[in-house]
Amino acid sequence: MLVPMITVEGLTKTYGGYRAVDNVSFECRPGAVTGFLGPNGAGKSTTMRIIAGLTPPTSGQTRVSGVRYQDIPNPGTQVGVLLDASAQHAGRTGREILALSAATMGLPMSRVDEMLEVVSLSKSESKRRVRNYSLGMRQRLGIANALLGDPKILILDEPANGLDPAGIHWMRSLLREYANRGGTVLLSSHLLHEIEVIADEIIVIGQGRIVAQGTKAELLRTAGTFVKAGDASALANALTAAGISAVASGDGGLRTEAEPEEVGKAAAIAGVALVELRPAEGAGLEEMFLELTADTQREVVTPEGAQA
Amino acid sequence: MSTTAVVKIDTARPGVPLGRLVKVELRKMFDTRSGFWLMMSIGIIAVIATVSVILFFPNDDLSYSTFGTAVGFPMALLLPVVAILSVTGEWSQRTGLITFTLAPHRAQVILSKVIAAVIVGVVSMLLAFAIGALGNVVGSALNGVDPVWDMEVGVLFTIILANILGMLVGFMLGVLIRNSAGAIVAYVVYSFLLPGIFGVLAELQDWFKDIQPWVDFGDAQTPLFDNMPSGEEWAQIGTSGLIWLAIPLAFGVWSVLRSEVK
Numbered sequence: 001m002l003v004p005m006i007t008v009e010g011l012t013k014t015y016g017g018y019r020a021v022d023n024v025s026f027e028c029r030p031g032a033v034t035g036f037l038g039p040n041g042a043g044k045s046t047t048m049r050i051i052a053g054l055t056p057p058t059s060g061q062t063r064v065s066g067v068r069y070q071d072i073p074n075p076g077t078q079v080g081v082l083l084d085a086s087a088q089h090a091g092r093t094g095r096e097i098l099a100l101s102a103a104t105m106g107l108p109m110s111r112v113d114e115m116l117e118v119v120s121l122s123k124s125e126s127k128r129r130v131r132n133y134s135l136g137m138r139q140r141l142g143i144a145n146a147l148l149g150d151p152k153i154l155i156l157d158e159p160a161n162g163l164d165p166a167g168i169h170w171m172r173s174l175l176r177e178y179a180n181r182g183g184t185v186l187l188s189s190h191l192l193h194e195i196e197v198i199a200d201e202i203i204v205i206g207q208g209r210i211v212a213q214g215t216k217a218e219l220l221r222t223a224g225t226f227v228k229a230g231d232a233s234a235l236a237n238a239l240t241a242a243g244i245s246a247v248a249s250g251d252g253g254l255r256t257e258a259e260p261e262e263v264g265k266a267a268a269i270a271g272v273a274l275v276e277l278r279p280a281e282g283a284g285l286e287e288m289f290l291e292l293t294a295d296t297q298r299e300v301v302t303p304e305g306a307q308a
Numbered sequence: 309m310s311t312t313a314v315v316k317i318d319t320a321r322p323g324v325p326l327g328r329l330v331k332v333e334l335r336k337m338f339d340t341r342s343g344f345w346l347m348m349s350i351g352i353i354a355v356i357a358t359v360s361v362i363l364f365f366p367n368d369d370l371s372y373s374t375f376g377t378a379v380g381f382p383m384a385l386l387l388p389v390v391a392i393l394s395v396t397g398e399w400s401q402r403t404g405l406i407t408f409t410l411a412p413h414r415a416q417v418i419l420s421k422v423i424a425a426v427i428v429g430v431v432s433m434l435l436a437f438a439i440g441a442l443g444n445v446v447g448s449a450l451n452g453v454d455p456v457w458d459m460e461v462g463v464l465f466t467i468i469l470a471n472i473l474g475m476l477v478g479f480m481l482g483v484l485i486r487n488s489a490g491a492i493v494a495y496v497v498y499s500f501l502l503p504g505i506f507g508v509l510a511e512l513q514d515w516f517k518d519i520q521p522w523v524d525f526g527d528a529q530t531p532l533f534d535n536m537p538s539g540e541e542w543a544q545i546g547t548s549g550l551i552w553l554a555i556p557l558a559f560g561v562w563s564v565l566r567s568e569v570k
Contacts, residue, residue: 003316053412054405054569065317069412073323076410083409087402091340097406100339103332104324104410129341145406152317 003066005030005153005184006051011060013046020046022208023060028186028201030152033179035199035216036188039293043208044188045083048157051186052081064153076105079153080146085138085162090131094121094141097130098148105149115144120170135162143171154178156187160194172198192289196220204285206292212285219285225260228253228276229267238270239263249287255280324411329420330427337394337428346390347428353382354436358443362450370447371456375440380467380533383436387471388478388499391425392491395482400489404569414565422479429475433468462536470532473553474499477525480553483560486567502526525552 004027013021021043028034036044049055051062053069064072064079072078088097098112116126119140130138139162146154154175160168175185175198189195195202202219204212212219229235232252239246239256244266249255253276256263260277267274337343357378365374395418398404411417448455478495485491503526510517510524521528521541525548531537537545 005317049568049570052409054408056566056568065319067317067319072317072319072412073321075412077321078317079409081406081409083405084402087405089340089397089401089403091342096339100332100335101406101410103335104328104407106324106328 003030004028005065006034006155006186007063007066008047008051009061009063011047011050011062012058013043013050013055014058019208021050021057024205024208024210025060026203026210026213028153028184030184031179031182032200033175033185033187033198034201034203035195036186036203036205037192037195037199037289038188038190038205040190042190042205042292044190044205045157047205048081048083048155048186048188051155052079052083054083074105074149076101076151077107077149078151079155080149080151082139082142082146082154082156082159084157085135085142085159088130088138088141091129093127093129094133094137095126097141098126098145101145101148107149111148115148118147118174119144136164136167139163140167143174152182153184154186156185158188158190160189160191168194192286196285202285204289204292211292212288220281224255224257224280225263226250226253226255226276226278226280227260227263227267227274229272229274231272234270234272235267235274238266238272241270242266247287249280255284255287323413324416326416326420326423329411329417330423333394333417333420333424334427336397337390337424343393346386346393350383350386350432351435351439353386354379354439357382358439362443362447365447367451367453370444370451370453371458372441372444373458375443375447376437376459376464376467379436379440379443380433380471383432383471384474384499387429387432388474388495389492390428391475391478392482392495393488394421394425395479396486396488396491398569399486402570408569415561418483418561418564422476425475425479426472429472430468433471437464460536463534466532466536470529473529473549476557477553480557480560483564484556486564499526522547523551525549 006028008024008026011021011024012019024043024047026034036047038044046055050057051064051069062069069075069079092100095112095116098115099109102109102112116123121137121140121144125137130141133141139159143156143159146156159171163171175187179185179200187198196216199216201215202213203210204219226249227235227246232254235254236246239254242262242265244256244258244263246254246256260279264274264277267277338347358375361370361375361378398407407417408414444455444457477498478491481491481494481498485494503524506520506524506527510520521544525545528541528544528548531541532545
């Protein structure tokens with residue numbers, strides 16, 4: 001059993017009467033990418049700032065490899081942190097920002113050039129002032145800054161934001177390799193797909209509370225069947241007639257606890273042509289996430305399809 | 309990650325030494341265009357002030373103190389701004405997110421900023437005095453008279469001290485307000501409006517006139533500019549400085565240590 005590299009225990013942070021983080025507990029293992037998933041304002045960034053010692057918690061505690069973040073000597077060489085790629089002095093060049101971090105950590109300046117290469121920022125780009133950087137370039141700079149001290153843990157808040165598809169692909173392989181070499185990664189995103197693709201462990205947070213957590217396999221394993229027909233209401237009627245209860249799921253489909261075979265038979269008896277029939281893998285997670293998002297984003301997200 | 313299966317972080321290695329932080333803070337003062345020109349302006353304005361004295365001042369009255377005053381005045385304005393920006397930038401530009409994750413002991417970061425600011429202050433003042441001295445030599449030579457050196461070395465030191473106190477005031481406002489524009493406005497109010505209010509108050513109220521040197525920091529510092537302060541005057545700098553610098557500075561640092569960096 002490996003010691004958890006990040007431990008969060010009963011963490012709560014309140015601002016006046018508002019609970020931004022509400023009794024959150026989780027652990028991050030070495031060699032795994034832990035995805036921190038939740039809509040904007042769910043408490044991801046606050047939790048990450050508390051882990052990095054920037055925000056004092058109201059109650060509860062966080063530990064990095066068993067010690068408080070503040071007690072890590074020269075922490076940049078152990079934990080790489082990217083909390084907000086836009087939080088940079090606009091008047092500094094990208095290179096200078098890395099040089100300042102390298103100087104603080106006591107690293108040779110050659111490390112700056114190495115990292116610029118790793119994140120594919122060219123020599124001329126690195127000499128431009130950050131004011132003239134796109135968000136994607138700032139993210140690359142921020143990732144370079146986090147990697148600078150050759151840390152064993154990476155804490156990245158929304159690192160995919162602003163990256164183009166090629167950049168996102170690059171970042172995924174980078175983090176995958178990093179974890180495969182034994183590194184610990186905690187990264188946040190408000191996009192389910194993003195987390196699904198990269199994470200080994202998933203923590204879902206909404207309104208400050210953890211609503212689900214486990215390995216990706218556990219969370220995606222949903223019992224039952226996903227079924228979709230051209231005529232959604234005919235399908236709903238067919239299932240009702242067969243005594244199968246189902247709920248709306250995804251884009252015009254239905255999810256039911258029944259086995260695919262049963263569902264297929266019921267549709268065949270009623271003569272309903274199916275578009276999709278498969279085990280409902282991941283559908284539960286998606287429904288849960290949509291629900292969370294609907295609560296906080298003030299947009300009405302009603303899954304299409306009839307309630308059966 | 310150079311090895312596989314690392315299960316613990318290294319807590320035995322040395323921390324970030326103060327000297328390294330001071331170097332980084334000094335570097336931060338020069339590495340932006342605005343910071344660079346703020347620093348350059350200290351030298352440039354000292355030269356402009358010196359040349360102006362030579363051109364426009366009555367030739368008979370030229371002496372080193374004239375140059376010293378002309379060069380010193382802009383310093384008293386610019387140096388506190390240097391101190392203010394070194395603190396507030398971490399919040400206004402949000403660079404604190406990186407600074408305080410790499411060096412989580414904030415008191416150490418604040419101390420390194422104070423040291424860096426004092427280094428800049430002392431070097432700037434020595435430079436200003438040197439430019440003034442050069443002006444005195446050149447100005448006198450142009451007028452065919454012997455240069456008049458009417459400032460004692462001791463006063464040069466107390467003037468430097470006064471400017472360092474001014475920088476610490478800027479620093480204090482920086483840690484209290486943590487916003488560049490707000491802290492600079494507060495400094496202007498503090499150093500130009502407050503003395504006026506004290507002056508009016510002293511005119512109107514006799515009881516205040518008696519205690520003014522003890523509680524008016526600006527008033528208490530005036531001896532620093534013309535002679536070595538007496539024991540009583542040092543004490544007045546102490547009491548007024550306690551009220552207007554030490555206590556608010558302590559409160560500001562305390563709030564920085566407890567505050568949220570975001």
